[in-house]
Amino acid sequence: xxxxxxxxxxxxxxxxxxxxxxxQAKLVSPNNRKKLEVIVIGTGLxxxxxxxxxxxxxxxxxSFCFQDSPRRAHSVAAxxxxxxxxxxxxxxxxxxxxxFDTLKGGDFRAREANTYRLAQCSAALIDQAVAQGxxxxxxxxxxxxxxxxxxxxxxxxxxxxxxxGQQLLLGAxxxxxxxxxxxxxxxxxxxxxLELVCENNTAKGIxxxxxxxxxxxxxxAHAVIIASGGFGKIYYLSTLAMGCNASAIWRAHKKGALxxxxxxxxxxxxxxxxxxxxxxxxxxxxxxxxxxxxxxxPKNKKDARNPNEIPESDRDYYLERKYPSYGNLAPRDxxxxxxxxxxxxxxxxxxxxNAVYLDFAKAIKDLGKTTIQKRYGNLFDMYEKITGINxxxxxxxxxxxxxxxxxGLWVDYDLQTSIAGLFAIGEANFSDHGANRLGANSLLQACxxxxxxxxxxxxxxLATQIDKPKPATHSQTFIDAEERVKxxxxxxxxxxxxxxxDEYHKELGKLLYDYCGLSRSRKGLxxxxxxxxxxxxxxxxxxxxxxxxxxxxxxxxxxxxxADYFELAELMCLDALNRxxxxxxxxxxxxxxxxxxxxxxxxxxxxxxxWEWTGNPSQPELHKEKLVFKNVSLSTRSYx
Amino acid sequence: xxxxxxxxxxxxxxxDDLGKFNTYELKDLNPAMSFLEMLDTLNLxxxxxxxxxxxxxxxxxEGICGQCGVMINGIAHGEPKNxxxxxxxxxxxxxxxxxxxxxxxxKAFPVxxxxxxxxxxxxxxIASGGYIGVETGxxxxxxxxxxxxxxAEQAFDAAACIGCGACVATCKNESAALFVGAKxxxxxxLPQGKAERxxxxxxxxxxxxxxxxxxxxxxxxxxxECPQDISVLHIAKLNYEYLRAKFKK
Ligand SMILES: Cc1cc2nc3c(=O)[nH]c(=O)nc-3n(C[C@H](O)[C@H](O)[C@H](O)COP(=O)(O)OP(=O)(O)OC[C@H]3O[C@@H](n4cnc5c(N)ncnc54)[C@H](O)[C@@H]3O)c2cc1C
Ligand code: SF4
Ligand code: FES
Numbered sequence: 073x074x075x076x077x078x079x080x081x082x083x084x085x086x087x088x089x090x091x092x093x094x095x096q097a098k099l100v101s102p103n104n105r106k107k108l109e110v111i112v113i114g115t116g117l118x119x120x121x122x123x124x125x126x127x128x129x130x131x132x133x134x135s136f137c138f139q140d141s142p143r144r145a146h147s148v149a150a151x152x153x154x155x156x157x158x159x160x161x162x163x164x165x166x167x168x169x170x171x172f173d174t175l176k177g178g179d180f181r182a183r184e185a186n187t188y189r190l191a192q193c194s195a196a197l198i199d200q201a202v203a204q205g206x207x208x209x210x211x212x213x214x215x216x217x218x219x220x221x222x223x224x225x226x227x228x229x230x231x232x233x234x235x236x237g238q239q240l241l242l243g244a245x246x247x248x249x250x251x252x253x254x255x256x257x258x259x260x261x262x263x264x265x266l267e268l269v270c271e272n273n274t275a276k277g278i279x280x281x282x283x284x285x286x287x288x289x290x291x292x293a294h295a296v297i298i299a300s301g302g303f304g305k306i307y308y309l310s311t312l313a314m315g316c317n318a319s320a321i322w323r324a325h326k327k328g329a330l331x332x333x334x335x336x337x338x339x340x341x342x343x344x345x346x347x348x349x350x351x352x353x354x355x356x357x358x359x360x361x362x363x364x365x366x367x368x369x370p371k372n373k374k375d376a377r378n379p380n381e382i383p384e385s386d387r388d389y390y391l392e393r394k395y396p397s398y399g400n401l402a403p404r405d406x407x408x409x410x411x412x413x414x415x416x417x418x419x420x421x422x423x424x425x426n427a428v429y430l431d432f433a434k435a436i437k438d439l440g441k442t443t444i445q446k447r448y449g450n451l452f453d454m455y456e457k458i459t460g461i462n463x464x465x466x467x468x469x470x471x472x473x474x475x476x477x478x479x480g481l482w483v484d485y486d487l488q489t490s491i492a493g494l495f496a497i498g499e500a501n502f503s504d505h506g507a508n509r510l511g512a513n514s515l516l517q518a519c520x521x522x523x524x525x526x527x528x529x530x531x532x533x534l535a536t537q538i539d540k541p542k543p544a545t546h547s548q549t550f551i552d553a554e555e556r557v558k559x560x561x562x563x564x565x566x567x568x569x570x571x572x573x574d575e576y577h578k579e580l581g582k583l584l585y586d587y588c589g590l591s592r593s594r595k596g597l598x599x600x601x602x603x604x605x606x607x608x609x610x611x612x613x614x615x616x617x618x619x620x621x622x623x624x625x626x627x628x629x630x631x632x633x634x635a636d637y638f639e640l641a642e643l644m645c646l647d648a649l650n651r652x653x654x655x656x657x658x659x660x661x662x663x664x665x666x667x668x669x670x671x672x673x674x675x676x677x678x679x680x681x682x683w684e685w686t687g688n689p690s691q692p693e694l695h696k697e698k699l700v701f702k703n704v705s706l707s708t709r710s711y712x
Numbered sequence: 713x714x715x716x717x718x719x720x721x722x723x724x725x726x727x728d729d730l731g732k733f734n735t736y737e738l739k740d741l742n743p744a745m746s747f748l749e750m751l752d753t754l755n756l757x758x759x760x761x762x763x764x765x766x767x768x769x770x771x772x773x774e775g776i777c778g779q780c781g782v783m784i785n786g787i788a789h790g791e792p793k794n795x796x797x798x799x800x801x802x803x804x805x806x807x808x809x810x811x812x813x814x815x816x817x818x819k820a821f822p823v824x825x826x827x828x829x830x831x832x833x834x835x836x837x838i839a840s841g842g843y844i845g846v847e848t849g850x851x852x853x854x855x856x857x858x859x860x861x862x863x864a865e866q867a868f869d870a871a872a873c874i875g876c877g878a879c880v881a882t883c884k885n886e887s888a889a890l891f892v893g894a895k896x897x898x899x900x901x902l903p904q905g906k907a908e909r910x911x912x913x914x915x916x917x918x919x920x921x922x923x924x925x926x927x928x929x930x931x932x933x934x935x936x937e938c939p940q941d942i943s944v945l946h947i948a949k950l951n952y953e954y955l956r957a958k959f960k961k
Contacts, residue, residue, distance in 0.1 A: 148772065618764050
């Protein structure tokens with residue numbers, strides 16, 4: 073029997089909850105704030121916005137990232153846009169509608185109160201970003217422009233060409249550096265968090281490795297905030313950056329923080345396919361391409377003709393066939409799954425038969441090349457840079473790729489984990505997206521967490537810490553933690569086996585993609601859990617990392633990340649196995665309708681699965697947070 | 713058609729080491745491979761032979777984070793114009809080519825190890841004024857100040873800089889004028905950025921000198937190699953803003 077956990081959702085009607093919270097939250101007076109220290113791990117949109125806002129309030133902040141500059145956090149890569157309820161288009165948008173779209177997009181597996189708060193806080197973000205100088209797209213009139221994004225019927229997506237994440241991040245980064253110049257923030261670039269230090273289930277600080285000198289350092293604080301981003305890189309091939317990792321959250325998990333819905337990963341349908349075993353990354357092509365591109369595969373598996381020579385009658389526009397009303401614009405999870413089905417059944421195209429066509433020929437014929445050039449010119453250029461192929465002449469080849477982690481550290485309404493004083497924000501937490509995230513909602517979530525929510529909820533916690541001295545880094549707990557880190561690093565170096573971290577990562581990623589990716593089954597999961605265990609044991613005895621710990625050593629960094637991935641991978645599979653329903657991106661083959669659509673089970677699975685580390689990666693303990701829906705009626709997501 | 717390449721790569725243990733070139737051979741490369749994947753392949757080969765791999769910076773591998781960047785045959789990010797190192801693919805080379813790979817070199821960017829350099833001077837420049845001093849919660853409703861579309865577009869063109877440092881590495885004077893010009897131009901063109909306009913440019917230019925970046929002599933080599941094609945006109949804008957601020961003072 074699992075234990076039930078509570079999210080500490082404030083009383084009152086949905087639309088008043090956040091205001092009620094803010095009205096009652098404890099405050100810290102300005103002269104006390106400078107005595108309180110906060111650690112923020114991560115400088116993406118969530119981490120940078122939180123660190124800057126907290127420093128502006130007067131707290132002492134230490135900010136960490138593993139890249140060589142805070143500006144490089146992977147938020148920088150977001151292309152499409154950020155959602156906000158401004159109703160500038162007068163098209164009927166409202167907080168209620170945005171709340172509902174988000175909840176429905178997530179297949180009713182998110183917390184009502186959090187989702188509502190996200191929609192409520194969205195408008196202020198656009199104001200803030202504009203004031204920072206973010207050059208959002210504008211109409212000729214000079215007013216802000218919007219577009220619509222998958223899964224909704226209103227235009228609420230703000231964008232800055234195809235570089236929205238970059239522009240938002242630069243705004244937050246500049247705010248952060250302004251505080252650094254004022255001496256309120258200390259920035260630690262090229263530092264990796266390797267351990268969370270806790271006493272009495274309360275966060276006291278972290279252990280880091282300076283990635284240049286190799287020095288292991290202790291940092292203490294009154295609170296620790298994890299803003300370390302998503303872990304989709306666990307699949308190796310993904311749209312994430314090479315350094316994206318689960319280590320910060322995993323090491324917190326091993327200290328007692330619950331991990332929620334770890335198996336829920338969004339696969340993006342329009343990424344570039346793998347071209348060979350050397351491949352390190354699958355570049356995302358914006359989803360907007362599906363507005364004019366048509367997706368198809370040849371009807372005959374063995375059709376080796378050039379795509380332009382395959383006549384209409386020999387093509388299967390499978391999305392248009394299966395989902396006549398949404399067609400090529402079916403939501404991400406559905407489009408990705410449909411592509412995988414074609415590829416698995418042998419209809420894939422390209423040298424490795426691992427892609428489907430995204431064809432613009434009809435759009436070019438109907439609308440003219442100039443219009444298509446105007447709409448997607450930069451994306452066609454990017455496609456050509458990577459593949460050497462001109463998409464005006466030949467259809468693009470695309471395939472689904474791991475993209476976004478809906479799962480992450482479990483947090484309550486305060487964004488506090490199950491460890492006191494440890495908070496998780498941005499993609500690192502699990503909170504707002506349920507079982508499937510709507511496009512353009514996660515830049516929003518990262519920003520809202522950092523700019524608007526954490527500053528209140530953290531203060532509510534810090535108010536209880538005013539009288540407490542900053543934890544001392546010479547305490548036994550810190551000394552022990554540092555020792556553990558050092559021993560672990562040394563173990564990787566001493567193993568002296570035959571396989572590199574990347575080789576293990578690729579193997580693990582492939583296993584997960586095949587059995588705990590776009591679709592999952594009891595049989596497959598049971599099988600792959602054994603495989604993961606086997607590979608993990610092999611990793612322990614056969615890893616090969618050269619060099620030492622006292623210098624730059626990228627292979628050593630990778631080794632630690634892969635070790636964590638190995639444990640997390642098993643938890644993902646156990647989580648997927650536990651959930652005997654299909655919801656959002658979690659598609660269990662046993663739970664589908666005759667038409668092959670997902671079948672949810674609200675009676676038994678309307679809960680968040682929050683897993684506790686027990687010391688044995690194969691036997692985590694399940695806790696459940698019941699999801700209570702008082703303001704919406706649960707409907708079946710249908711896109712047919 | 714599998715390719716064969718000879719790589720002459722700069723190896724340097726740490727910032728105190730003198731460093732030297734080592735030569736490596738790679739066979740059976742796929743022309744569809746990216747330049748960084750070629751380095752991955754080399755590193756795998758080195759590690760298997762118990763030789764330390766080549767350290768290089770990279771993260772997003774899609775041309776936006778600005779973390780990658782090496783000199784390839786003497787050109788920052790390689791020969792094709794306006795791309796990052798991670799966007800370069802082997803099909804740009806010929807079978808049998810020798811490729812010389814070095815770190816970005818500038819006094820302000822000391823080498824840390826092999827191809828990794830320290831570009832934190834760029835952060836220091838931004839911290840000296842490359843922002844609008846608005847704090848969380850202070851912002852007015854976004855549509856109260858309409859900004860003409862062409863101004864917003866101009867601001868975007870400048871704001872697109874990814875902070876890779878290629879402009880500095882390319883410039884014979886090691887000037888950061890394109891990087892700073894882009895930020896000054898981005899913020900000065902927007903109404904929100906006007907309040908701190910003079911202070912910003914004076915501080916950033918002074919800091920540029922302190923950080924050992926050289927002076928711009930308008931050779932315009934930077935724009936060609938800038939992955940975002942940031943226009944040298946932003947340097948002209950920087951000069952204008954600087955003189956204007958001096959004059960006002
Ligand atoms: C290609 C791509 C396109 C996307 N497009 C969109 C879009 O159009 N709209 C949208 O809403 N969302 C989009 N997303 C999702 C969105 O970008 C992310 O969810 C969001 O930016 C995450 O922000 P974050 O602050 O949580 O994490 P990140 O920006 O990933 O930042 C993580 C930070 O944590 C640091 N870190 C991690 N581990 C450690 C450690 N152990 N020690 C020290 N530091 C550490 C890193 O250095 C980094 O600074 C996209 C995602 C991808 C991959
Ligand atoms: S101006 Fe161009 S070359 Fe210079 S740092 Fe910015 S993007 Fe790189
Ligand atoms: S690795 Fe990010 S720009 Fe090249």
